Amino acid sequence: MTRDEILGLILKAGSESLAVFGGEFEGGWHIQQVPEELADALHYLSDRNYTNYLEVGAAAGGTARLFKEALGIENVYVIDNNSHPRTALRKQILPDAVEWIGNARSSQAILQLMQWNVKFDLVLLDAEHHYDGVFQYLWIIAPFLAKDAVVCVHDIFSDPGTLHFWREIQLGLWSPAKADRFFGTRLGIGIIRWDEPKRVPVPFHIITPTCRPALLETIDRVFSVYPMRLSPRWHVIAEPACREFDCLSHVHEVIFDGQPGSWGGAQRNVGLESVDSGWVYFLDDDNLLHPALEHVFLRSISLQPKKKAWAFRQVDKNGEVWVAANPPVGFRRVDTGSVVIDRKFIGEERWDYNYTADVTFYERLYRKSPESWGFIDIPCCFYNALR
Numbered sequence: 001m002t003r004d005e006i007l008g009l010i011l012k013a014g015s016e017s018l019a020v021f022g023g024e025f026e027g028g029w030h031i032q033q034v035p036e037e038l039a040d041a042l043h044y045l046s047d048r049n050y051t052n053y054l055e056v057g058a059a060a061g062g063t064a065r066l067f068k069e070a071l072g073i074e075n076v077y078v079i080d081n082n083s084h085p086r087t088a089l090r091k092q093i094l095p096d097a098v099e100w101i102g103n104a105r106s107s108q109a110i111l112q113l114m115q116w117n118v119k120f121d122l123v124l125l126d127a128e129h130h131y132d133g134v135f136q137y138l139w140i141i142a143p144f145l146a147k148d149a150v151v152c153v154h155d156i157f158s159d160p161g162t163l164h165f166w167r168e169i170q171l172g173l174w175s176p177a178k179a180d181r182f183f184g185t186r187l188g189i190g191i192i193r194w195d196e197p198k199r200v201p202v203p204f205h206i207i208t209p210t211c212r213p214a215l216l217e218t219i220d221r222v223f224s225v226y227p228m229r230l231s232p233r234w235h236v237i238a239e240p241a242c243r244e245f246d247c248l249s250h251v252h253e254v255i256f257d258g259q260p261g262s263w264g265g266a267q268r269n270v271g272l273e274s275v276d277s278g279w280v281y282f283l284d285d286d287n288l289l290h291p292a293l294e295h296v297f298l299r300s301i302s303l304q305p306k307k308k309a310w311a312f313r314q315v316d317k318n319g320e321v322w323v324a325a326n327p328p329v330g331f332r333r334v335d336t337g338s339v340v341i342d343r344k345f346i347g348e349e350r351w352d353y354n355y356t357a358d359v360t361f362y363e364r365l366y367r368k369s370p371e372s373w374g375f376i377d378i379p380c381c382f383y384n385a386l387r
């Protein structure tokens with residue numbers, strides 16, 4: 001289709017609001033896009049074929065329908081929490097889409113994406129328009145992007161946070177996401193090309209104590225889906241009850257015969273014995289790794305290579321703040337899964353065997369050298385997400 005044919009299709013589809021988006025009439029597919037911006041973007045994208053399209057925030061589904069028709073897409077997927085009043089129209093406008101209704105920043109979204117088991121080659125991010133929203137959507141879908149996938153981000157100009165995000169992509173700060181093109185002067189559509197993620201030789205160990213065999217399978221699945229840039233060694237310290245599970249093919253597994261009921265402390269200490277250098281991350285078996293972690297961590301250590309410990313934000317299942325990353329380290333300010341720490345910096349320090357162990361272990365290491373700690377308030381882990 002030519003650019004003008006695409007524009008004609010958009011104008012015929014109908015606008016959500018002439019005052020906000022423009023167009024010829026209100027209604028129809030209730031498109032929430034500036035017609036000329038979308039026509040330019042779709043025309044630019046039409047130089048290749050796409051199979052699996054995902055729209056994060058689809059409202060009435062009109063824009064997804066346009067992508068499908070203008071680009072001849074086979075499969076359309078939607079993630080939407082249905083908070084928008086037009087979402088009920090999607091049943092008619094986009095009847096064949098595969099949908100998941102929920103928060104795109106939540107751990108449930110990741111588990112759903114794992115269940116779909118699809119690699120997306122085209123994505124539109126158009127749900128919440130603020131930095132935290134677009135940043136998390138990008139990393140949450142990242143493990144599910146095909147090689148050379150295209151990710152479109154809408155409403156770049158509608159919020160300083162989305163514009164800031166786009167500027168960071170343009171500056172190349174979030175490899176393998178690369179800014180490609182930008183369309184528009186009113187709302188703005190940024191086009192990101194997804195490069196092949198480049199592995200980096202940063203030694204990274206994940207230590208997971210587990211006494212819950214059912215969760216091992218999930219850990220194994222998560223491990224096979226991501227991360228993409230680090231090649232972590234995953235040390236699973238399993239209690240004897242887990243022995244019958246043989247799914248952890250890529251994981252270094254240690255059977256723990258010590259003290260159950262030590263809040264994971266004893267098992268983490270066993271894990272520490274098999275690591276003598278590199279970075280260590282303690283991920284409990286009911287926490288879910290946030291796909292942003294490796295990217296935020298790699299950027300943090302490249303900016304401040306002298307830091308020995310990094311505290312990141314931990315969010316709950318729904319993506320809301322559980323512990324924010326701010327100094328100092330202390331009770332309710334840090335959790336097991338919110339810290340990445342240098343093994344040499346840990347030295348002979350060990351975990352206690354009680355429920356405050358998460359805090360006291362890190363607190364001692366913080367007191368030893370507060371200046372060695374960095375704090376980045378970006379999500380790295382979903383707390384208790386697998387329970």
Ligand SMILES: C[S@@+](CC[C@H](N)C(=O)[O-])C[C@H]1O[C@@H](n2cnc3c(N)ncnc32)[C@H](O)[C@@H]1O
Pocket residue numbers: 030031032033055056057058059060061062063079080081082083084087102103104105126127128
């Ligand atoms: C701006 S509208 C989408 C417009 C649509 N893409 C279009 O072009 O016509 C934003 C959509 O995101 C959904 N949404 C908002 N926050 C969300 C979240 N955290 N997770 C999933 N969907 C969300 C809303 O229900 C709404 O349907």
